[in-house]
Amino acid sequence: MKLGRNTLDRLAPEVAVPRYDPAALSHGILHVGLGNFHRAHQAVYLDDLFNTGRDHDWAITGAGVRPNDARMRETLLAQDCLSTVIEMGPDGVQPRVAAAMIDFVEVEAANGPLVAKMTEPATRIVSLTVTEGGYYVDPTTGTFDPSHPDITADGAAPEAPETVFGAIVAALKARRATGTPPFTVMSCDNIPGNGDVTRDAVTGTARLSDPELADWIAAQVAFPNSMVDRITPATGEAERALAARFGIDDPVTVTCEPFRQWVMEDNFPQGRPRLEEVGVTFTPDVHAYERMKIRILNGGHAIIAYAGALLGCTLADEAMAHPLVHGFFRKVEQEEVLPHVAPVPEFTPAAYLDLIDERFSNPAVKDTIRRLCLDGSNRQPKFIVPSISDGLAAGTPIAGLALESALWCRYCAGTLEDGTAIGPNDPDWNNLVARATAARDTPALWLEQRAVYGALAGDARFAEAFTRWLTRLWNEGTETVVTSYLEG
Structure with a gap:
């Protein structure tokens, strides 16, 4: 059965489905990088929170800046942005359908739709899973590399950014011009000091075209550090076949271990979902x-x-x-x-x-x-x-x-x-x-x-x-x- 909101009530009884109406959710988080890890981690935590009846105005809108993201967008939109997540324990499997995501921004070369969605006042958090190597860190110095061709291109044409960091800079500039408070930028990637690394990437990109804006971002925008953990294998035919065992046709099925962990600094000036209610640890000792x-x-x-x-x-x-x-x-x-x-x-x-x-x-x-x-x-x-x-x-x-x-x-x-x-x-x-x-x-x-x-x-x-x-x-x-x- 093709996965979709209209088929949730016809799935096998052992498949856990949302206890809330996905159509009643509203946007609060824009997430860039809709790979397996995000859909088995952040999206599942939010799904758990929405199941408690809380914070339905913090739903995820997906986004991306690479060609593969356009293919993922097409696939997820075709199934109403639902994700099959199958927890693989030594004693058995537990399938669920997570519905915390409600839309996926159109993927374009100059990232106009992405910048526009980030600029919306309802976007209060921009979160990222762009891989360990996606932060333009010079491996020799361990710091942001503003000379990378992708970044210099964004510095030369900030109105048509090619990278996620250029898009964040463009959106923050637009929000500042209209008096809209800045969103929080939340990295969910597995790198030491991911919030600090992200701040360096955003301010370093901004400094190439607008040093004064870069100073404003450094002073006004929150970049909380976090630690994320869940073993999430790649999806292949075996994973898709496993979903089919439960009657689900989902080409981007996610499998993962039962264990998960998320530890964050509590630094969200525009508010955040109450994730502590579903097991997230907020601490200054990330x-x-x-x-x-x-x-x-x-x-x-x-x-x-x-x-x-x-x-x-x-x-x-x-x-x-x-x-x-x-x-x-x-x-x-x-x-x-x-x-x-x-x-x-x-x-x-x-x-x-x-x-x-x-x-x-x-x-x-x-x-x-x-x-x-x-x-x-x-x-x-x-x-x-x-x-x-x-x-x-x-x-x-x-x-x-x-x-x-x-x-x-x-x-x-x-x-x-x-x-x-x-x-x-x-x-x-x-x-x-x-x-x-x-x-x-x-x-x-x-x-x-x-x-x-x-x-x-x-x-x-x-x-x-x-x-x-x-x-x-x-x-x-x-x-x-x-x-x-x-x-x-």
């Missing part, structure tokens, strides 16, 4: 939660990803069931990551690691190792390198993290140990393959990637450990090397 999650969970994904891939694993739970991968995960986390993570009210680092172990091992989620290996050039400097730097500064072990980095390099050579080709799996894949191939004979070439390693590139202790592991990986193979690490 960075402590963020550090724990990024170091242990996201770093943990990298730890199992490349070892798992090279040992022939295809799914995350399969990797966790592999004694070498699981042993590698636990030893690196316990000895090299946890010592640099502080507790939060809900978890000690050790308890959080046990939770992550359980979540990664969930056999129902079907998260692929290939997805976890994706985009290492953006993820390694955020999720792995900081733990190495902390270990070097504190004089604590870094051998396992150096091995993780060597495993990433070996993976980027583009073939598995049996010669099977690895398909492109990074925005910079061709360069990575060439560099990783050259590093087989000269490992130092890999560490010259300042965009990834920064000052670590010149650290003798790290370079020695990395060189030793990479040389052994090529000469002895992953199984022997990981076994050697585990045996001390």
Whole structure:
């Protein structure tokens, strides 16, 4: 049955449907980036809140700035902006239809419709999931890069922005001119200090065309930091077939784990939905939660990803069931990551690691190792390198993290140990393959990637450990090397 508002009452009884009338919702949030994570996370929290009868004036209007967003718009509008979300637990699945989204802005090259919707007074929050690499951060300096061609284009033609940040600048300028209070900009991306990073991107874009406006944005617009968490695999035929088991025809079905978490600073001058009623944590200490999650969970994904891939694993739970991968995960986390993570009210680092172990091992989620290996050039400097730097500064072990980095390099050579080709799996894949191939004979070439390693590139202790592991990986193979690490 084609998903739509007119078919909700005919879905299988085990499918949870909204307890509110989606047609009675009104717009409050404009969200850019309608991928799986957003629809399994922010949209589900709002769906839960609307089910309580509260805050029906905070519905989501979707938006995007890329060609793929236009295809997503067409698909979602055809099903009244409803999303099938299937929670995959070890003991069974729980399907639901979320209806927190009510419209999707037309996607155009100059983003006129997007700017117009942001300018509406009813838009009180603009939220974003534009991926870790979508904030135009110079990986060498770790700060916003105003020289990127996309950004300079917005600086030269601010009335026809090509990026989401240019669109935000144009809308804030229009609101300021009419005396309309500025909306809050809320990043929901998995990057450290995401609110601060977003402020830098917006003000940096504005400064290219209107420095005075940039100063006004910095002083008047709220950019709350947040930490978001839910494992959400990509959608394929298996996920669509699962929805069909419940009688639902939804080409963009989302599957996810049961666990979810959202921690935010409470900085919303134009108001916000009462998300604390449905489990969101509002706290000034977001960075402590963020550090724990990024170091242990996201770093943990990298730890199992490349070892798992090279040992022939295809799914995350399969990797966790592999004694070498699981042993590698636990030893690196316990000895090299946890010592640099502080507790939060809900978890000690050790308890959080046990939770992550359980979540990664969930056999129902079907998260692929290939997805976890994706985009290492953006993820390694955020999720792995900081733990190495902390270990070097504190004089604590870094051998396992150096091995993780060597495993990433070996993976980027583009073939598995049996010669099977690895398909492109990074925005910079061709360069990575060439560099990783050259590093087989000269490992130092890999560490010259300042965009990834920064000052670590010149650290003798790290370079020695990395060189030793990479040389052994090529000469002895992953199984022997990981076994050697585990045996001390």
